[in-house]
Amino acid sequence: MEKLYIHAEHKKSKIRKEIYGHFSEHLGRCIYEGIYVGENSPIPNTNGMRNDVVEALKKIKVPVLRWPGGCFADEYHWRDGIGPKEKRKKMINTHWGGVVEDNSFGTHEFMELCRQLECEPYITGNLGSGTVEEMQSWVEYMTFDGISPMAELRRQNGQEKPWHLKYFGIGNENWGCGGNMRPEYYSDLYRRYQTYVRNFGDNKIYKIACGPNTDDYNWTEVVMQLAGKFMDGLSLHYYTVPGDTWENKGSATEFDEKTWYKTLKKTLFMDELITRHSEIMNKYDPDKRVGLVVDEWGTWYDVEPGTHPGFLFQQNTMRDALVAAINLNIFNKHSDRVVMANIAQMVNVLQSVILTEGANMILTPTYHVFDLYKEHQDAELLESALTTDEVGVDEYRVPNLHHSVSMDGEGKIHITICNLSLTESRTINAQITGKTVKTVSGRILTGEMNAHNTFDNPERVKPVEFKDFNLEKDELKFTLPPVSVVALTVE
C-alpha cells in the first residue's frame, strides 16, 4: 500500500489556469477543417467556427490559445490575413505540406474564435522573416483605440474597438525553424523587436521570448543574461517522442509494453527540464518575475498510415492520457515558475484533444484528462508527498504513481493521480491534515494501454464515476487499476 500525505494548511503556489492552455497552428487540418470551416460550410458553424468543436472545448475551459504557429509564425505576414476574404493573398505553406494557404483565417477570425471560447488570445509575432515595423503595426492594429493608420484599417475591416491582447510571443523556435539563430544574436533581436511592441491604453502586453529547445541550457543562460530584463516570459518546447530518431518516432497505436514505459520515462524528463531551466532563471531572476511558458508540449509519433506526412495527424490512446496527466501534474508542481503551458496541438495535429473527419468529431483520451484536471485551474497547489514503487521493462523504469493536489477557492481539495503500471493495481492510503473531510467523489479514465476512440467507436475511452474508495475519519483509502487516471474531489 502506498501513502499519500496532503497538507491542506500548506498552500505553495497558484496553479494559473493558463497551464491548461492550447496551441493551434496553420498546420494540416488543425485550423482549416478542424476548427474553421467557413460561414458557407454545411457543417454547423458560428461565423465559420465549428459549433461541435467550440462546444466541446468550452467544456474543458480552454483558458488561452496560442496562434498562428509554430514554425508557421515566422513566415506569417499578418496583412495577408485581413480585409475582404476574396482579396486575401494565397500562399504556399512551405513548412507544412506545401499546401495552399488562402488566409481566410486571419487576425479577425482568431479573435472571434477566442471570443467564442472565452479564452485569452496568445499571438506569436514573426521575428524570423518579418520586420520590426510589421510586428509593431500588428500590435497597433489589434490594440490601439486612437487615431492611427492601423486603428483606422482595423475599423475599415469591421472591428471598431481594439481587442484585448495580453500574451505576445517575439518569434518561435528562433534556434531552428525561426531563423537558426545563436542565442546571442536572438537576444539582440529580441531586445530590438520587443521595444516596439507597445502597450496602448490599458492593454498591457506580456512579452514572451523564444526559449530553449529541450535541454539547451546554454540558450536559457545567454538569453536570460542578455535579455532577461526585457521579457515577462520565456518559452520552453519539449516533445515526447518514443522512437530514437525523427525518421522513426513510433506508431501512435501499435506499441509494446517496453515502448509504453519508454514513452512515460521520456515524458517524465519534463520535470528535470523545468527544474534545470528554472535554476538558471533563478540566477538572473530570483524573484521569479519572468514566467516559464511551456508553449509546446505533447507526444509526437509517426503520422497515421495513409495520411499526409506534412499534416502530423496522429491517433491518441490511453498512453497519451498518461502523458497528459503526468505533464499536467508536473506543471502544477512547478507553478511557482511555470505560468502557462500549451499542448500541441488543439485539433487533428500531434497530441490533440479533438479529432475530426468531415462533419464528425471525436474526443480523445487526452481531452478527457483535461476535463478531469480542469478543477486545478486557478487553485492553490498544496504540499503533498506520495510513496511510490518502480515499475518498467529493462532500462525503462518509472514510478508506479504520479500525482498533484490543489485546493480551490471554495476549499475543496482536488487530487489527480495516475497509475503508470500496465499490470498492477495499487491501493493508496491518503492522510489529510488541515481540513475536516466530509465527502469524496471522483472520476476515472482507464483502459487497455492502446485503447482509443474512433469514428466508429467514439466512446470506447471516456471517464466514469470512480467508486473504489473508502473514507474513515480523516483517512481516505482508494485503489487505482493499472493504466488509469483518477480525479478526486474532497470536500
Ligand code: AHR
Ligand atoms: O507543433 C509542430 C511544430 O513543432 C511547431 O510548428 C514548431 O514550433 C515545433 O517544432
